[in-house]
Amino acid sequence: MTDAYTRAVNTGLTKALATRLGLPRPALLRRFEAGAPLTVGPVLLLADAASAASADALEGVLAGWGVEVARSGGGAPAGGVEDSGSGRGLDASTPAEGLDPAQTTPVRWGAILLVLTESGRPSDVSDAVLAAGPALKRLAPHGRVVTVSRAHAPGDAPALAAVRQGVDGFLRSVAKELRAGATGNGIVLADGAAVDNPSAQAALRFFLSARSAYVDGQLLTVSTGAAADAPGPEYWARPLEGRVAVVTGAARGIGAAIARTLARDGATVVCVDVPAAGEGLARTANAVRGTALQVDVTAPDAGARILEHARGRHGRLDIVVHNAGITRDKLLANMDAARWDSVVAVNVEAQLRINEALLAAAAAGDVDGLRIVSLASTSGIAGNRGQTNYAFTKAGVMGHTAATAALLAPHGGTANAVAPGFIETEMTQHIPFATRQVARRLSSLLQGGEPVDVAEAIAFLASPLAAGISGQTLRVCGQNMVGR
Amino acid sequence: MSRSPQPDAPRTSPPGPRDAVVVGGNRIPFARAGRKYADASNQELLTAAIEGLVARFGLQGERLGEVAGGAVLKHSRDFNLVRECVLGSSLSPQTPAYDVQQACATGLEAAIAVTNKIRLGQIDSGIAGGTDTISDAPIAVSEGLRHVLLEATHAKTLQGRLKALAKLRPADLKPLTPVTDEPRTGLSMGEHQAITTARWGITRQAQDDVALASHRHLARAWDEGFFDDLVTPFHGLTRDDNLRPDTSSEKLAALAPVFGKALAGTAEPTMTAGNSTPLTDGASAVLLASREWAQEHDLPVLARFVDAETAAVDFVHGHEGLLMAPVHAVPRLLARNGLTVDDIDFFEIHEAFASTVLTTLAAWEDDEYCRTELGLDGAFGKVDRARINVNGSSLAAGHPFAATGGRILATAAKLVAQRAASTGEPVRALISVCAAGGLGATALIESA
Numbered sequence: 001m002t003d004a005y006t007r008a009v010n011t012g013l014t015k016a017l018a019t020r021l022g023l024p025r026p027a028l029l030r031r032f033e034a035g036a037p038l039t040v041g042p043v044l045l046l047a048d049a050a051s052a053a054s055a056d057a058l059e060g061v062l063a064g065w066g067v068e069v070a071r072s073g074g075g076a077p078a079g080g081v082e083d084s085g086s087g088r089g090l091d092a093s094t095p096a097e098g099l100d101p102a103q104t105t106p107v108r109w110g111a112i113l114l115v116l117t118e119s120g121r122p123s124d125v126s127d128a129v130l131a132a133g134p135a136l137k138r139l140a141p142h143g144r145v146v147t148v149s150r151a152h153a154p155g156d157a158p159a160l161a162a163v164r165q166g167v168d169g170f171l172r173s174v175a176k177e178l179r180a181g182a183t184g185n186g187i188v189l190a191d192g193a194a195v196d197n198p199s200a201q202a203a204l205r206f207f208l209s210a211r212s213a214y215v216d217g218q219l220l221t222v223s224t225g226a227a228a229d230a231p232g233p234e235y236w237a238r239p240l241e242g243r244v245a246v247v248t249g250a251a252r253g254i255g256a257a258i259a260r261t262l263a264r265d266g267a268t269v270v271c272v273d274v275p276a277a278g279e280g281l282a283r284t285a286n287a288v289r290g291t292a293l294q295v296d297v298t299a300p301d302a303g304a305r306i307l308e309h310a311r312g313r314h315g316r317l318d319i320v321v322h323n324a325g326i327t328r329d330k331l332l333a334n335m336d337a338a339r340w341d342s343v344v345a346v347n348v349e350a351q352l353r354i355n356e357a358l359l360a361a362a363a364a365g366d367v368d369g370l371r372i373v374s375l376a377s378t379s380g381i382a383g384n385r386g387q388t389n390y391a392f393t394k395a396g397v398m399g400h401t402a403a404t405a406a407l408l409a410p411h412g413g414t415a416n417a418v419a420p421g422f423i424e425t426e427m428t429q430h431i432p433f434a435t436r437q438v439a440r441r442l443s444s445l446l447q448g449g450e451p452v453d454v455a456e457a458i459a460f461l462a463s464p465l466a467a468g469i470s471g472q473t474l475r476v477c478g479q480n481m482v483g484r
Numbered sequence: 485m486s487r488s489p490q491p492d493a494p495r496t497s498p499p500g501p502r503d504a505v506v507v508g509g510n511r512i513p514f515a516r517a518g519r520k521y522a523d524a525s526n527q528e529l530l531t532a533a534i535e536g537l538v539a540r541f542g543l544q545g546e547r548l549g550e551v552a553g554g555a556v557l558k559h560s561r562d563f564n565l566v567r568e569c570v571l572g573s574s575l576s577p578q579t580p581a582y583d584v585q586q587a588c589a590t591g592l593e594a595a596i597a598v599t600n601k602i603r604l605g606q607i608d609s610g611i612a613g614g615t616d617t618i619s620d621a622p623i624a625v626s627e628g629l630r631h632v633l634l635e636a637t638h639a640k641t642l643q644g645r646l647k648a649l650a651k652l653r654p655a656d657l658k659p660l661t662p663v664t665d666e667p668r669t670g671l672s673m674g675e676h677q678a679i680t681t682a683r684w685g686i687t688r689q690a691q692d693d694v695a696l697a698s699h700r701h702l703a704r705a706w707d708e709g710f711f712d713d714l715v716t717p718f719h720g721l722t723r724d725d726n727l728r729p730d731t732s733s734e735k736l737a738a739l740a741p742v743f744g745k746a747l748a749g750t751a752e753p754t755m756t757a758g759n760s761t762p763l764t765d766g767a768s769a770v771l772l773a774s775r776e777w778a779q780e781h782d783l784p785v786l787a788r789f790v791d792a793e794t795a796a797v798d799f800v801h802g803h804e805g806l807l808m809a810p811v812h813a814v815p816r817l818l819a820r821n822g823l824t825v826d827d828i829d830f831f832e833i834h835e836a837f838a839s840t841v842l843t844t845l846a847a848w849e850d851d852e853y854c855r856t857e858l859g860l861d862g863a864f865g866k867v868d869r870a871r872i873n874v875n876g877s878s879l880a881a882g883h884p885f886a887a888t889g890g891r892i893l894a895t896a897a898k899l900v901a902q903r904a905a906s907t908g909e910p911v912r913a914l915i916s917v918c919a920a921g922g923l924g925a926t927a928l929i930e931s932a
Contacts, residue, residue, distance in 0.1 A: 271539075275709070278716040279532075282539035286574040292539035294712045313542065313782050 199468030225467025303357025421477025509894020549607025591889020678744025702876025768890030809924025
């Protein structure tokens with residue numbers, strides 16, 4: 001549910017009033033709808049001179065998706081794919097002329113894609129970045145800014161490391177300058193991955209789309225994933241078709257949204273929750289046409305039972321989403337063993353124990369290409385007063401995710417984490433009013449996210465093409481001001 | 485050369501008897517009347533039980549062969565109760581349904597009906613269920629008011645209507661609350677059982693022991709997670725709220741007798757609220773299928789539904805106790821299957837009252853009774869007490885009449901599946917449910 005303030009400043013008389021008073025106006029975010037266009041307008045593709053070939057490759061990818069592309073900036077005009085038969089690169093400040101002569105109102109960019117993969121030193125990127133500036137003024141509401149760059153590695157020349165790390169600070173700052181539901185995110189290619197490798201394509205599509213509505217100011221590292229065929233439209237419509245997914249904590253809130261989203265994307269979902277939450281669990285399972293498995297994730301045999309159910313009843317296991325989690329907030333000075341230990345047991349030890357069973361199954365060849373996605377939290381990144389136990393476990397999740405990724409890699413699997421910021425759930429409804437308001441507004445998008453926003457990020461990381469994304473923690477926080 | 489008939493000629497008759505199996509069960513926790521489910525109707529209770537079953541086995545949109553079930557205390561508006569529950573569930577709306585009513589044996593009788601159709605090949609899958617709510621029991625109008633209203637409805641003129649309504653007397657406005665008294669004797673079930681209890685000389689201590697064991701066994705089963713895949717919470721209730729894990733012999737001994745107080749004779753009344761089942765709300769559902777259907781749907785098989793026998797006794801004019809029908813049914817059932825009491829690993833004897841279990845056992849051990857009443861050569865046999873209601877029964881769980889059969893069947897099926905998995909030997913369970921009207925339904929299941 002969109003919060004009352006966001007609703008008020010976007011509707012009717014209160015909208016006019018808020019505009020007159022100059023009140024901050026969080027946008028009603030554009031979220032995924034089947035059949036809706038990928039972007040809200042054409043994509044402006046900008047690149048520095050050295051990265052022109054990368055831009056060409058991405059232009060081909062975008063054209064394949066049926067997205068209109070315009071080229072400008074430091075690089076040469078488009079080589080292969082032309083837009084609308086205009087036959088020339090467009091000037092970023094006057095997009096309307098070039099793109100569609102018949103159009104009377106100026107075109108607004110659906111996205112600005114800034115390709116800086118081959119920049120050698122900080123001074124290389126000026127033209128491309130400065131071309132993006134005026135284009136931002138024409139970025140449509142719900143538009144996207146996406147940078148594509150490369151990760152620096154030990155042994156890189158200092159100037160190369162500088163420009164590559166520089167993109168990080170640039171992107172995070174650009175994201176903070178965007179308005180009206182627009183977001184900025186970056187793809188960071190690692191290990192010499194091709195700019196158009198399948199995982200990079202999946203990441204680009206996610207960041208451009210409405211699925212990443214509440215992901216803002218984030219950079220995602222992408223390597224070359226397992227070889228995959230070039231995906232067609234049927235893949236993008238239902239990327240999880242034929243996959244079997246397990247979602248823990250699926251009775252309500254974020255877990256139920258994850259189950260619904262995975263099912264929407266084609267997965268058969270095994271919904272897991274504690275027996276006491278069975279009523280909501282059955283509701284979720286029936287809504288997604290999956291199965292309900294009442295099991296406490298802290299039970300020693302939880303991993304075995306999950307594997308047995310998924311493989312016995314659905315023939316396979318492809319995705320495990322560790323969503324089950326609890327909070328037992330108390331200042332450390334007042335913390336008791338029950339609060340500390342229960343949070344540790346549910347939030348991190350249960351994941352570790354289940355992952356051991358999953359890794360054993362992967363080693364035995366019982367599961368292949370497994371995707372594990374765990375719920376972390378921005379509290380685990382920035383810390384949160386009264387949540388030493390919770391933050392300990394959520395930071396722990398990010399730690400074990402990186403370690404598990406390495407263990408799963410030989411079996412074609414990945415492990416990633418998603419760190420939600422302030423999400424509008426039953427749980428956060430219990431936060432005191434003033435604290436809740438502040439928590440919502442302390443982000444670039446000036447609002448809390450919806451459970452589905454977290455679910456979309458998980459569905460993306462769990463998808464077959466995300467094979468080259470592993471060991472990462474992706475924040476879904478509307479660029480919350482706390483932490484990185 | 486003459487030719488034999490085409491081997492693959494189309495069949496004109498259904499396939500012969502085959503196995504019917506129990507795939508699994510689901511119930512909602514049973515609630516004492518007037519508490520957690522006070523606002524829920526029979527339809528809501530049974531729909532919840534079915535929905536939990538659908539979720540557990542992924543039956544959304546599935547067209548099952550049929551759903552059979554019922555309620556003992558039923559509103560007239562619920563004439564198509566089970567069909568309405570199916571329409572309100574995630575099952576395919578093309579799943580047929582019908583109501584069954586055999587007092588407390590409703591749930592088990594529904595399972596007998598569904599498994600018979602499965603064995604005959606008429607259907608491949610089905611759900612047997614039952615529900616009852618005391619909290620939302622129907623309240624009827626008096627016979628006087630009913631007659632007046634009917635006459636007024638049928639009258640063709642205003643004058644006729646007024647004439648009919650003029651017959652109304654103040655006493656006619658008193659509502660009729662449902663009673664469980666036997667219509668032919670005017671005695672409540674408890675009073676009837678008090679007679680049987682006294683006849684067999686069942687002591688207060690023995691009854692309290694059965695009650696204590698029921699609570700302890702059920703509590704242990706809950707703690708062990710036995711019901712994790714048999715129960716789905718409802719209305720915030722996660723366990724049977726009649727269960728008292730901390731009850732004791734002393735607490736049970738302190739309760740005052742409630743039945744048999746007016747009984748002629750010397751016997752002290754022995755039946756208390758502690759060793760009798762409380763009025764309860766709840767619902768249950770069991771998924772039954774052919775082996776092939778279960779296999780095609782990648783579903784587990786807990787047990788084979790082998791056979792069933794129902795019986796009735798003459799408690800009105802004869803001298804048999806109201807709840808003694810299963811005593812008659814079980815020897816017939818076992819004899820037909822070439823079994824004796826020693827071949828049964830689990831006895832699930834519905835605890836309408838603690839003394840129901842005890843009079844059943846006493847009767848089977850009695851030479852004379854078994855010869856004269858059951859037509860056996862001698863005593864039917866002595867049942868190992870350690871095999872009876874090992875995970876508790878109605879005294880602890882409660883007894884929403886029509887829901888009890890499904891509770892017991894699913895519990896028994898899981899017990900035999902677990903035992904068979906650990907021993908590798910065939911395991912059998914016997915289910916016995918007594919019912920009002922001198923009825924009784926019994927069934928035999930075996931590890932699949």
